[in-house]
Amino acid sequence: MVIIDLEMADRETATGVVGLVQAYVNTVDIQDGPEQLSDPNTLNAWLVAHELMESGQTVTEADLKHAIAVREAVRGVIGANSGGRAYPLDIATLNEAATASRLRARFGADGKARLEPEAGGVAGAMGRMVAALFAAMGGEDWSLLKLCGSPTCRWAFYDRSRNHSSRWCTMATCGNRKKAKRFRERAKAGG
Ligand SMILES: [Zn+2]
Numbered sequence: 001m002v003i004i005d006l007e008m009a010d011r012e013t014a015t016g017v018v019g020l021v022q023a024y025v026n027t028v029d030i031q032d033g034p035e036q037l038s039d040p041n042t043l044n045a046w047l048v049a050h051e052l053m054e055s056g057q058t059v060t061e062a063d064l065k066h067a068i069a070v071r072e073a074v075r076g077v078i079g080a081n082s083g084g085r086a087y088p089l090d091i092a093t094l095n096e097a098a099t100a101s102r103l104r105a106r107f108g109a110d111g112k113a114r115l116e117p118e119a120g121g122v123a124g125a126m127g128r129m130v131a132a133l134f135a136a137m138g139g140e141d142w143s144l145l146k147l148c149g150s151p152t153c154r155w156a157f158y159d160r161s162r163n164h165s166s167r168w169c170t171m172a173t174c175g176n177r178k179k180a181k182r183f184r185e186r187a188k189a190g191g
Contacts, residue, residue: 172189
């Protein structure tokens with residue numbers, strides 16, 4: 001039983017660029033909260049902590065709106081890995097973020113190619129996020145990043161199951177949520 005529990009706990013989190021994309025999408029728990037990007041300051045802190053932006057930049061409410069729109073567009077394209085379809089609005093949002101950040105192909109001193117934004121601030125940070133998504137989509141493990149099949153959850157999880165057929169973020173979590181919701185409803189009805 002312990003082995004199964006460990007497998008379940010481990011299933012959710014990816015590493016590298018896929019992990020970064022996943023972490024960004026999961027800055028909100030749509031179903032139960034909290035929203036980590038609740039104001040410009042928390043967005044600023046998150047982007048700096050994940051090395052997408054230098055510290056000391058100005059972050060406005062409009063930046064916050066843009067960042068959340070990009071996050072939800074990323075969630076949308078992940079949905080295509082779990083049987084959903086990519087929506088034109090999500091595609092347009094990602095293309096706009098790439099354009100606004102002025103992403104350019106750059107070759108580092110190490111000889112490796114990467115996409116880097118010319119824009120600074122949140123626009124640049126969103127460009128780095130799009131670049132991470134670009135790199136993630138080119139990797140073999142991209143298709144294992146999926147959205148939870150619960151329409152009210154839509155948590156991004158990394159499917160480590162043996163046959164890659166998981167549909168829920170974790171059976172335990174989503175199952176428990178359903179149970180908790182039923183309990184709350186019953187308590188409300190009773191009281
Ligand atoms: Zn879920």
